[in-house]
């Protein structure tokens with residue numbers, strides 16, 4: 069934890085987040101806490117040093133108690149630097165992008181951003197943006213989006229993504245496919261050697277009608293990669309998870325690489341009953357990765 073704390077402080081310094089903006093509201097980052105008063109003044113120097121160090125690490129522990137969420141927040145603060153007044157923005161869902169929407173709302177309130185039109189890619193993000201007073205629009209009114217910002221579940225070395233483990237991928241693909249720049253923010257746990265390489269779900273949206281038939285066709289398609297297809301369910305009763313657009317999700321789990329992603333994408337989309345899949349191939353223009361050692365910005369071009 070100690071090392072992580074020290075590295076975390078470095079990250080805050082790199083993105084220029086001041087002590088005042090640290091989520092706990094505590095006002096120290098890197099400042100040694102002051103002495104307590106007479107009693108401590110009279111204590112032997114080594115004792116004061118030990119107490120000082122202990123207090124420092126206690127504060128640091130409080131600051132970094134939600135370490136992973138901090139990394140997401142740091143990446144979110146960085147990505148908002150790409151936002152300019154007058155832009156049409158694609159606003160993604162998920163725990164990382166949520167911080168971006170919060171920050172944009174804050175900058176609008178402070179008058180540091182103006183004339184933003186947000187296009188949310190999920191109902192939840194729509195509600196969040198509304199509650200923050202972010203003006204909203206859609207692709208009908210703005211078929212070209214200046215910038216989309218979103219999280220991802222996997223990022224491969226070519227900046228191909230897997231998305232949709234949180235349930236959103238169709239509206240995301242529509243909005244992010246219509247944007248000039250698509251900036252993705254992730255923490256380093258999302259980096260994989262190849263798409264599907266985390267061993268976790270690659271989601272496919274399917275219509276409800278005869279979903280078992282569609283699931284078995286999907287599984288057969290990737291038999292050589294050891295694919296297992298599972299319906300996404302919710303709660304103890306294992307009710308099917310229903311998406312914003314009333315579809316089901318079939319999660320595909322691979323034991324090995326599925327090879328050519330474009331070919332895999334075409335084969336999936338050719339199956340009648342499939343609505344869309346969670347591979348975002350060649351779409352991200354920039355990926356910002358937040359890790360314990362700092363921020364790493366990867367550009368596609």
Ligand SMILES: O=C[C@H](O)[C@H](O)[C@H](O)COP(=O)(O)O
Pocket residue numbers: 160161162163164165218219220221231232233234235236237240
């Ligand atoms: O379905 C959800 C979206 O595709 C999210 O962008 C993705 O799941 C990443 O979410 P998070 O930032 O919460 O890890």
